[in-house]
Every structure is written in structure tokens, then in C-alpha cells.
Amino acid sequence: MGDVQLSFVEHLEELRRRLFISALVVVVASIGSYFFIDFIIALIEAPARGLDFIYISPPELFVAYMRIAVICGLAISSPVVLYQFWKFVKPALNKREQRYLLFALYMGVVFFAIGVSFAYIMVLPLALEFFVRIAAPGIEPLFSFAYYLGFVTSVLLAFGVVYQLPLFVVLLGSLGLVSPAFLRKHRKLVLLGIVVLSAFLTPPDVVSQVMLSGPIMLLYELSILLTVLITRKRRKKEQEEELEYIDTDTSG
Structure with missing residues (x-):
């Protein structure tokens, strides 16, 4: 019974470690994406083909920039997140x-x-x-x-x-x-x-x-x-x- 409990604790510890690595990579990638925000916005605006945009509240543009950074961070870090998921479930398969x-x-x-x-x-x-x-x-x-x-x-x-x-x-x-x-x-x-x-x-x-x-x-x-x-x-x-x-x- 003690071995089963220890195995379960180790399993949770491994899950915590994989989640921490994934979250850390997402945060780092999101911060890094913000430094390229102008380039990313140009890509986002490209399908609009020259349309002009406005923002209608003081924090709107800043919040939009944060959303872009987080979305790009998730996209960039997805290979690492998927790899962590694979390493976590692999032993059980x-x-x-x-x-x-x-x-x-x-x-x-x-x-x-x-x-x-x-x-x-x-x-x-x-x-x-x-x-x-x-x-x-x-x-x-x-x-x-x-x-x-x-x-x-x-x-x-x-x-x-x-x-x-x-x-x-x-x-x-x-x-x-x-x-x-x-x-x-x-x-x-x-x-x-x-x-x-x-x-x-x-x-x-x-x-x-x-x-x-x-x-x-x-x-x-x-x-x-x-x-x-x-x-x-x-x-x-x-x-x-x-x-x-x-x-x-x-x-x-």
C-alpha cells in the first residue's frame, strides 16, 4: 500500500514538473513575442489589405497587444508543451x-x-x-x-x-x-x-x-x-x- 501511495505521489510530482516547464516556456515565449509586436501586427493586418483601424478606449490597444503576445507565446511554445505531454503519458502506454x-x-x-x-x-x-x-x-x-x-x-x-x-x-x-x-x-x-x-x-x-x-x-x-x-x-x-x-x- 505504501508503494502505491509513493508511486501516486511521484506521479503527481512528475505532472507538476511538466506543467511548470510548459507554463514557464509559454511565459518566456509570450514576453519574447512582445518585442516583435510591430512585425506581428503587420502580419495580422495583412488580410485587411490597407484598411485603417481605430481604438475606442484608452486601454484597448494595450490589452490587444497583450492578447497578441500571449497567443503567439502559446503558438511558439506548443511543440514544447506537446513534448511535455508526451513524456508524461508515454510510460503508461x-x-x-x-x-x-x-x-x-x-x-x-x-x-x-x-x-x-x-x-x-x-x-x-x-x-x-x-x-x-x-x-x-x-x-x-x-x-x-x-x-x-x-x-x-x-x-x-x-x-x-x-x-x-x-x-x-x-x-x-x-x-x-x-x-x-x-x-x-x-x-x-x-x-x-x-x-x-x-x-x-x-x-x-x-x-x-x-x-x-x-x-x-x-x-x-x-x-x-x-x-x-x-x-x-x-x-x-x-x-x-x-x-x-x-x-x-x-x-x-
């Missing part, structure tokens, strides 16, 4: 589970980056251009920088998170929890859910919602295709193992 987790972490970062890049390069400029064009004659668009930052952050985050869909479905398929037939059968229900999710995740405008839901639908179809390939591979492996077992049993 077998070899197969370790491979699945490494695959999920790596591909999760890749798909998140793809989603953010697509939103930054394609969605944001088109959405902002649409909002400017719908202004009636005599109405000049004056965007608060804080609101613009919130808009950009929500769009980038929404696309980054939703682009995890293929990874999530593939992992379920590799574990045998979903099948291609199941995914096809519930396609209409999933597509409806995608539309609702897009409306929830993006700012309340049709352009952002359509530009998010469209790629997600394509990603869902890609997920079905990948699940088909994984299911075939898994069934082939099971058949080979079954034949090997029969041959061994017959020879014995």
Missing part, C-alpha cells in the same frame, strides 16, 4: 498506443497549421472584402482593432480546430470504432452538424460560415476514403493472422 499518440500529435499539428493557413490566406481577405463592399454609400468602414483581432483569432482558431476532423475519424476507424458504412449512412446528419458547428465557431456572418463548412464537408469525404483504406488494411492483417493461426494449429 504500450508500443501500439505510443505509435497512435505520436501519429495523432504530429498530424494534429499539421492539420491545424493547414487550417490556419487556409483561413489566413483565403478566408480572411475574402470575408473582409465582402464586409467592406456591403457598406452603403456614405458609410465609411472604421474597424476597432480589438474587434478585428477577435474576429481574426476566432476564424483562425475555428479553422485550425475543425481541420482535425480527418484525424479524429481516422483514429476512430483505426481502432475499429467506426466503419466506412457507418460514416456513409450518417453523412447527411454529419453535414447538418457541420453547418451548425460552423455557425457556432465562426463570427455571425454567412461568408465565414460557408467558407468553413465547405472545406469541412470535403474533409469528411476524405475521412471516409482514409477509413476505407485503414479498414481494408486492418481486415487483411486479421485474415493473415487467422491463416497463420490455422496453419500453426494444423501443423501442431
Whole structure:
């Protein structure tokens, strides 16, 4: 009983150490990001294509700068945070589970980056251009920088998170929890859910919602295709193992 308690205490100590390292790296990265705030703001403003921004309260710009620094700090330190998470959970996993987790972490970062890049390069400029064009004659668009930052952050985050869909479905398929037939059968229900999710995740405008839901639908179809390939591979492996077992049993 004492050994179990000691092991539990050591487990908590290891968790505390990993969390401390992660938090420290985030803080350092956030502080470092603030020294490049002008360059970062130029990147944030680039999709707006020359629009002028205002701030409507004394602390608004400073708070926006702090938010930018923290967001960049989280992004920069994410590899270290993910590594600390991996080192913490690795001892509790077998070899197969370790491979699945490494695959999920790596591909999760890749798909998140793809989603953010697509939103930054394609969605944001088109959405902002649409909002400017719908202004009636005599109405000049004056965007608060804080609101613009919130808009950009929500769009980038929404696309980054939703682009995890293929990874999530593939992992379920590799574990045998979903099948291609199941995914096809519930396609209409999933597509409806995608539309609702897009409306929830993006700012309340049709352009952002359509530009998010469209790629997600394509990603869902890609997920079905990948699940088909994984299911075939898994069934082939099971058949080979079954034949090997029969041959061994017959020879014995």
C-alpha cells in the first residue's frame, strides 16, 4: 500500500514538473513575442489589405497587444508543451498506443497549421472584402482593432480546430470504432452538424460560415476514403493472422 501511495505521489510530482516547464516556456515565449509586436501586427493586418483601424478606449490597444503576445507565446511554445505531454503519458502506454499518440500529435499539428493557413490566406481577405463592399454609400468602414483581432483569432482558431476532423475519424476507424458504412449512412446528419458547428465557431456572418463548412464537408469525404483504406488494411492483417493461426494449429 505504501508503494502505491509513493508511486501516486511521484506521479503527481512528475505532472507538476511538466506543467511548470510548459507554463514557464509559454511565459518566456509570450514576453519574447512582445518585442516583435510591430512585425506581428503587420502580419495580422495583412488580410485587411490597407484598411485603417481605430481604438475606442484608452486601454484597448494595450490589452490587444497583450492578447497578441500571449497567443503567439502559446503558438511558439506548443511543440514544447506537446513534448511535455508526451513524456508524461508515454510510460503508461504500450508500443501500439505510443505509435497512435505520436501519429495523432504530429498530424494534429499539421492539420491545424493547414487550417490556419487556409483561413489566413483565403478566408480572411475574402470575408473582409465582402464586409467592406456591403457598406452603403456614405458609410465609411472604421474597424476597432480589438474587434478585428477577435474576429481574426476566432476564424483562425475555428479553422485550425475543425481541420482535425480527418484525424479524429481516422483514429476512430483505426481502432475499429467506426466503419466506412457507418460514416456513409450518417453523412447527411454529419453535414447538418457541420453547418451548425460552423455557425457556432465562426463570427455571425454567412461568408465565414460557408467558407468553413465547405472545406469541412470535403474533409469528411476524405475521412471516409482514409477509413476505407485503414479498414481494408486492418481486415487483411486479421485474415493473415487467422491463416497463420490455422496453419500453426494444423501443423501442431
